[in-house]
Amino acid sequence: MTDSSINTRLTVSREALLQDGSDAAFRQMLHNLLAFSARLQQVRGQFAAYIGLSGPQYTILITVRQLQGEDGIGANAVATHLSHSPAFVTAETNKMVRLGVLDKRPNPEDGRRVLLTVTAKGEELLNSLAPLQQEINDQLFDPVTAENFDILRGLARDLNLSAEKAVLLSDYLLRSEDEA
Template identity: 50%
Template sequence: MTTKSRERTRHTKAGPESSLTVSRPELLVDNTDLAFRQLIYDTLAFASRVQEVRNRLGQRIGLTGTAFTILISVRHLQGDDGIGVNQLADHLHLSGAFVTIEVNKLVKEGLVTKRTNPSDRRRVLLTVTQKARDLLQSLTVIQRPANDALFADLTAEEFHILRNLMSRLVVTGDKSLALLDYLASQEGQ
């Protein structure tokens, strides 16, 4: 939290306890949820900026941010044999159906190839084409400094901690969504 954010949090009056948006003591500071809410706002702002960086990198090579993310993930995960759609979807925390639609667009653009998985003929393996490798390689000239700038304030230790925290928070985010779905289903009963 920046000094400005701390000052904003410190000078904002909290409402009654019943208006708290969290109840876990670990998330309350001075018995208020102000720091928690600032964390959420800062997280949303950072996520928006990460998404915009992806969008702009994708635009540089004629892709949407999502298509760029999928393409670069295929390149990094394909190994010698290729990567399956479900593995790719799991890695990106996206649905298999959505990834399939996006991959088909990349296939039409000549950036990804699909071949039948020899160990399960119902599935396909994805690999990037030479055209995709060339595009992604040409992009590193701006991608590297953009990513460096995005995380410039982190030490190596903080980067390691952040990676672990984000991985855990994706899981708890999924649990929170499942809880919201369950609670919504209970409202109608």
């Protein structure tokens, strides 16, 4: 039995995502995105291990470096940026403070909160990774050209935003099905 002979229902209904009334191309694209995501996670894990961190810790470290500005960045802002729970980010940042890669100090505007910054040790670790990271990222994104880079950036941003809404919708719809 071939894939085309299986009687399956469409997984999307938007015309832009169908070809000749079929969602096969959409499903193949989704498979490719999932495989790419898995490889991104794998590379992230390798980057993290190279500098002695877990994958999530590495992501937190580069996020703090990107967003810290002059004064530092709050743990809640990091959690929001990464779509993680504040409790998870707090637990991981506490480990990273003990490792000496992040500094945590009270927020002068709100003593109940903290500001995170990357330490000199954290910067040194990231700088040691940069040459390898550059070569690996260049290979990872080899198909991206100057002409399609802005399109890819916009699509990635827009897909992330629509994914947030889809998670909320799936929570609602699937919970409603369970309760019915």
